[in-house]
Amino acid sequence: MAAPAGLVADAEVRLGSLHLRAALRVAAGETVAVVGPNGAGKTTLLRALAGLQPLADGRVCLDGVVLEAHGRPAVAVEERPVATVFQDLRLFPHLSALDNVAFGLRARGARRGPARAEAGRWLARLGLAEDAAARPGQLSGGQAQRVALARALATRPALLLLDEPLAALDATTRAATRTVLRQHLAGHGGAAVVVAHDPVDAGALADRVVVLEAGAVVQEGTLAELTGQPRSRYVADLVGVNLLAGEGDGEGRVAVGGLALAVADHRPGPVLASFPPRAVALSLERPRGTARNVWPAVVDGIDRAGHRCRVRARGPVTVVAEVTEAAVADLGLAEGSAVWVAVKATEVTVTPA
Amino acid sequence: MSGPRARPPALVALAAAGAAAFLLLPLAGLAWRAPWSSLGAELADPGARTALRLSLVCSLWAAALSLAAGLPLAWVLARVPFPGRRLVRALVLVPLVLPPVVGGVALLLAFGRRGLLGPPLEAWFSVRLPFTTAGAVVAETFVALPFVVVTAEAAFRGADRRYEEAARTLGARPGVVLRRVTLPLARPALVAGAALAWARALGEFGATITFAGNAPGRTSTLPLEVYLELEAGRLRSAIALSLVLLAVSVAVLVALRDRWLRAL
Numbered sequence: 001m002a003a004p005a006g007l008v009a010d011a012e013v014r015l016g017s018l019h020l021r022a023a024l025r026v027a028a029g030e031t032v033a034v035v036g037p038n039g040a041g042k043t044t045l046l047r048a049l050a051g052l053q054p055l056a057d058g059r060v061c062l063d064g065v066v067l068e069a070h071g072r073p074a075v076a077v078e079e080r081p082v083a084t085v086f087q088d089l090r091l092f093p094h095l096s097a098l099d100n101v102a103f104g105l106r107a108r109g110a111r112r113g114p115a116r117a118e119a120g121r122w123l124a125r126l127g128l129a130e131d132a133a134a135r136p137g138q139l140s141g142g143q144a145q146r147v148a149l150a151r152a153l154a155t156r157p158a159l160l161l162l163d164e165p166l167a168a169l170d171a172t173t174r175a176a177t178r179t180v181l182r183q184h185l186a187g188h189g190g191a192a193v194v195v196a197h198d199p200v201d202a203g204a205l206a207d208r209v210v211v212l213e214a215g216a217v218v219q220e221g222t223l224a225e226l227t228g229q230p231r232s233r234y235v236a237d238l239v240g241v242n243l244l245a246g247e248g249d250g251e252g253r254v255a256v257g258g259l260a261l262a263v264a265d266h267r268p269g270p271v272l273a274s275f276p277p278r279a280v281a282l283s284l285e286r287p288r289g290t291a292r293n294v295w296p297a298v299v300d301g302i303d304r305a306g307h308r309c310r311v312r313a314r315g316p317v318t319v320v321a322e323v324t325e326a327a328v329a330d331l332g333l334a335e336g337s338a339v340w341v342a343v344k345a346t347e348v349t350v351t352p353a
Numbered sequence: 354m355s356g357p358r359a360r361p362p363a364l365v366a367l368a369a370a371g372a373a374a375f376l377l378l379p380l381a382g383l384a385w386r387a388p389w390s391s392l393g394a395e396l397a398d399p400g401a402r403t404a405l406r407l408s409l410v411c412s413l414w415a416a417a418l419s420l421a422a423g424l425p426l427a428w429v430l431a432r433v434p435f436p437g438r439r440l441v442r443a444l445v446l447v448p449l450v451l452p453p454v455v456g457g458v459a460l461l462l463a464f465g466r467r468g469l470l471g472p473p474l475e476a477w478f479s480v481r482l483p484f485t486t487a488g489a490v491v492a493e494t495f496v497a498l499p500f501v502v503v504t505a506e507a508a509f510r511g512a513d514r515r516y517e518e519a520a521r522t523l524g525a526r527p528g529v530v531l532r533r534v535t536l537p538l539a540r541p542a543l544v545a546g547a548a549l550a551w552a553r554a555l556g557e558f559g560a561t562i563t564f565a566g567n568a569p570g571r572t573s574t575l576p577l578e579v580y581l582e583l584e585a586g587r588l589r590s591a592i593a594l595s596l597v598l599l600a601v602s603v604a605v606l607v608a609l610r611d612r613w614l615r616a617l
Contacts, residue, residue: 050522077521090519094537103533104523155523 005063006030007159007191011048012057013041020044020215021058026191028063028158033194033206035239040212042195043087046161049193050084051077062191063158078107080159081190083152087163089144091136097123097147098132104155122150126180142173146180153184160185160192166201175351178204182353199223200274200351203243211235227277227320228312229303236305242280242319244273245353254350258316261343262292265350272353277310279347280321282339284331291342299337302328313341380599387596388589395593403570404578404594408555411486411574415493415554420547422494423501428531430502431509442506449499456495457563464491464564488565489572493554500553504546508539545609552605556598 005028013020020041026032034042047053049060051067051074059069062081068074083104091100101119106112123132126146136144145165152160165181166174182205185192196202202209203223210220211234219231223243230236246256250268254261261273281287287294297315309328311321319341333339361369388395395401429435430442448456464482465471474480482488512535520534536543558576565572567581575594582591 078524084522090515107525107529
């Protein structure tokens with residue numbers, strides 16, 4: 001029987017006032033995003049997987065090999081096939097970008113020449129061929145982030161850990177770096193865990209999202225599942241977002257599914273369009289108003305939480321609307337109801353995919 | 354610190370000027386009374402040249418030995434918690450405050466003919482330390498070693514562990530982390546420590562003369578030679594050699610300046 005590939009972790013960590021208990025399953029080739037408020041334990045979880053934080057209980061298995069289990073000596077950090085991209089990057093200031101990327105290879109025994117050649121190839125793949133000789137201090141935020149990524153990927157890890165890889169970047173660099181990250185995560189054969197703050201980042205980079213709050217997993221699933229059925233206020237407000245991948249025509253329209261979404265952005269090419277559930281209005285008749293995006297749909301499900309309802313509407317695209325309980329009652333909405341969906345163009349945020 | 358420049362109280366300014374004068378006047382006096390015209394001839398004298406060469410050789414050896422022994426000790430003191438660590442840390446600094454002559458006596462009692470390790474050293478390795486050049490090196494190392502330990506320990510203790518963590522996640526074993534991350538990043542402090550150790554070794558007198566004696570060509574380093582010349586009444590020669598030592602001390606301190614001396 002072949003060894004099960006991927007990450008199987010049931011981690012329990014006690015750190016200060018934080019008591020983390022999380023189960024994480026990531027298949028080889030899959031990317032999971034871990035989101036949550038500050039102090040939830042996301043970085044602690046990542047450090048535990050890397051071996052930098054000992055477990056109080058539980059176990060971490062990677063590709064069938066037990067890296068750490070309570071009662072057994074843990075596999076040392078340097079022996080694990082795990083690479084981490086830290087939030088503060090930690091590029092070695094005394095080495096050039098090339099030597100930084102080659103570091104992991106040389107640390108594992110490669111000779112200087114072959115290691116630097118391989119490092120050069122990785123830098124080229126990330127569009128940094130000209131910056132190979134630069135010191136970290138001379139690189140821009142986006143460049144440094146890519147060097148850190150190359151440094152981790154060069155070791156061909158079975159598990160890649162990324163701690164808020166886009167946090168320190170400005171908006172433009174963020175979008176560009178996210179695109180690069182998306183490509184490389186898609187091509188990465190091992191498992192990957194990304195800690196993200198922004199739900200769009202989580203949705204764009206990962207196949208599944210795990211929500212951590214106060215050390216416990218509150219919900220997990222695809223972004224659509226989280227948006228449609230949020231199980232906590234945090235998920236509803238900060239994680240739930242309608243995310244659609246499409247093609248911009250450069251004239252303020254994005255082709256998504258069978259729909260031409262009107263947006264306030266005139267960017268062409270592959271894009272991600274996102275809007276929060278509360279930006280979606282539902283009506284029984286075709287509305288004639290300022291909302292440019294109007295289409296007929298059928299109610300697929302209603303999720304009630306307090307006085308708010310998340311209504312999933314299936315149409316040319318499936319979106320989730322957040323409306324009040326009173327509105328649902330007033331319109332008599334139920335599963336199967338025919339509705340019209342309206343989304344203002346100005347509510348849609350467009351970023352490059 | 355920004356803001357309008359504060360005028361120091363008159364008394365403080367006066368005392369500060371006095372202290373500076375106290376420290377600088379002797380050096381100024383030395384420079385003023387120096388036989389600048391015959392400096393070249395004095396230094397070319399065979400006795401002087403021998404002392405210069407001996408001093409250079411012994412001090413460089415002492416600096417090298419200080420590094421070789423001091424770095425591992427600094428590492429252990431900085432990173433390995435063991436019972437009595439604070440005591441050991443304090444004891445290692447004793448040569449910094451111990452009167453050098455006392456240090457020399459202590460070395461004699463440790464390595465001398467009737468000392469603790471003297472007889473076994475001579476019997477098993479045919480090594481005699483007192484009153485030999487090797488003894489001069491040992492005496493200089495004794496006083497110079499703490500400089501390396503102090504600066505290196507501060508560097509290792511203050512090292513940014515985040516880089517070491519990053520190195521470990523990339524697969525670097527502890528030896529690799531030390532060699533390729535910790536030491537390179539600590540280089541400024543280590544260079545400062547080595548430079549100070551060398552300057553101290555070069556200037557050592559009390560321990561050297563007590564433990565190694567004052568034999569020209571064998572143990573008469575520059576400071577000892579200065580003493581010999583003074584005793585013999587050859588003032589000009591003594592001043593010339595003193596100038597060399599002064600120049601070296603000033604050069605080392607100026608080269609290290611603020612940035613590198615912070616570890617002290």
